[in-house]
Amino acid sequence: MNAKELKQVKEQLKEGHFPQWMVTDPDIYKLEQDKIFAKTWLFIGHESEVKEPGDYVTRMMAEDPVLMMKNKQGEINVFLNSCSHRGTRLCTEDYGNKKAHTCPYHGWTYSLDGDLIGVVAGNKVFGEKMDKGDWGLRPIPRVESYQGMIFGNLDPEAEPLEDYLGNMKWYFDIMLGRSDGGMEVWGVPHRWVAKANWKMTSENFAADPYHVQTTHRSAVELELTPKDPMYASYGHQVVLDNGHGINVITSETGRSRLKYQGMPEDMWPMFERNLTENQQEVFSRVTNFVGGVFPNLSFISTQSGSEGNGHNHLNFRVWRPLGPDKIEILVWFMIDKALPYEFKKKSYRGFLNTFGAAGTLEQDDTENWARIVEASQGKMARDRSLNYNNVINYLMGFDNLEPDKEFPGPGTAYPSCYTDHIARSMHRYWLSLITADMEEEEKV
Template identity: 75%
Template sequence: MRTIDWKEIEKNIENGRFPQWLVTDPEIYELEKERIFGRTWQFLAHESELKEPGSFVTRMMVDDPIILVKNKNGEINAFLNSCSHRGVRLCTEDYGNKKAFSCPYHGWTYNLNGELIGVVAGNKVFGESMDKSEWGLRPVPRVESYQGMIFGNLDPDAMSLEDYLGEMKWYFDIMLGRSDGGMEVRGVPQRWVAKANWKMTSENFAADPYHVQTTHRSAVELKLTPSDPLYASYGHQVVLSNGHGINVITSATGRSNNIYQGMPESMWPMFEKNLNKEQLDIFSRVQNFVGGVFPNLSFLSSCSGTEGTKYNHLQFRVWRPLGPDQVEIWVWYMIDKALPEDYKEKSYKGFIATFGAAGTLEQDDTENWARIVEASQGLMARDRNLSYNNMLNYLMGLDNLDPDENFPGPGKAYPTCYTDHIARSMHKYWLELITKEPEVKSHE
């Protein structure tokens, strides 16, 4: 790897400038896989996807295939999806229910706790010396959950999930814990591959409402969104710890056109019971929550509809890197369990029409993400001497915007969503992680 002047990069990031060559550089990507995705919490599944003992889903943590399975005691285990005999990917189904997992190569079989329980020809070929208890499936080093959201971490020494989420938990409680029974995933995650870099897709959701009026101009022309060019700016952009952030978007009046995002009045007593005064205040005024948990989990709580009436939904999405210039997008649709079935179905249809590979808004975004990659791979864009003023601009709000001390929620809240405060925070945390040398552990 060529020498990288990290001090120069740090100085530029501090001043609202991000070197363009960092976006798609292959050497930087290899560092990201090890130092960022190998150390941070990554979203794997929601508990509602694993309803009964034997229920399983298969997921990815960048290049690591993972099985999550509910055992007979109702506990959820996560293992590397790889047979411990010859390393074959053990399970190829996306989801299902099994009593045990058998390898298609040599037939080794594992129970729901990952224990090796069956070896073809057993003692006849391995003798008595092989201890089956040593050859179970390899568990993900850390698996923890919050409000039904299951995360994994490849670093056994990482901080706890709750510490990592930090102030974001307060906002997750509004979105995930507002109603009795919490949330549930409807359907299965949508998945598709896009030409994009994971940093730019994560940033788009967590930090960039500024793009809405231009990128999604077709939605304005179809009268799906307001024509006011400041539409997505009203409210607060809230910078949180560890590179996380959330935009609490309201209307020009600071209120919402639909209290509690248009949820039925029958649900309001639940909100008032499960949320505190400050959370209720924000939830009653918000139009959209949009933000992200670093490095690659994004969320959007909004309203969609296809026949004039809009219905609330919550989507979580993971940007799984496939390389410096490609991502696999995973999108979970989530809705309150306590809502009437009719509302859920109409909400789901509105979501499908708006988001997903064929959604009206999704196609706008993927076009721009591809163009970022296309323009960032040439010699000029990747010139490390910066001789072409080779910087991307993150100057919005840098020296002309102060935090709103009266904002009722945690974090540092700025009184507009048209600002780059979250993006700069993401870049700083990215730099902190990628420049942190791995610890050398002694093997005594």
């Protein structure tokens, strides 16, 4: 992107427009890999996925395979999942428990701390000089966690995770910190590949309740959701730090029909002990939380069946870019450890019906994301000149919605979820990252 194009893009974003060529442009994709995915905090997994010493999961941080495992002292470490000998992928399973990891290529063995502890034929072939201490697994430069959520960052200089999450922590505390014992992941994350660009999927969750009544029309027809076209607008869209955002969806009356998303009443005193008064107020009124941590972690915490005819559930998801027009989706189902088993089971069923690889709502969304990609790759959509107005529209709430100063949570809260405030904030943050190292004179 040259200085002239940057100037043009900045002007377009200022006006609530987004240039369509940037959605799937291969050069922009490369920039995103270098400037965003190598420098921001990426979600790897939840601490409950590695409960016992030796438990491990393998994941990808954008393009890097990583191995997250618990050592004998109970510490969780994350390494590049690549053998230090010839670089092959060390662990090939998705998850499991091992006392040590042995490479399938030449048999080098690593401890649960990532130390090299076994070399086939050892000194006989490598001599006395090679120090095994130099050839352990390479740790991911930064690994930090918040409320059991483990993130990694490839940039050793990155700001601490808690600073990066900023005022999103307040909402994480409600969703993840309300119960004694925290949350646990049930099962393994669902995983599948879809045709989509990661920006559009992140934005769909963090910033776009406007699509709900059209895309998910089938939910209305099944009477899971009301007909009211404004249904998903009630509540607040809250713009948070660093391109993060959350929609706190209530109902027309500003209150969910069910307090605390319909969680069992005997848990309420615990919530009230663990949450501040303002957090209780938000949590007691909410029907759905839906939002995202920039760049590609999203979540939805919902009553299954918006009218409270099911059990609430929470899922987190990562949209891992596999190219400008392809993503891998990972979805974790999470639930309060403190809940009774029967409730958890029903909640999991509600999740399976709606979200995850076979969920009806998930399928509705996936089709639209594929079509955005298809319609953004032709010559006309990719034309960067201003010959025609080659932009897509982010004008909702642009100059007709003021923040609600009375909202009890942090962030800038707008009194409607049908607005593009979070999307515009994501775009601004995204542009600031991908242009961060441009020469000063190129900055406009």
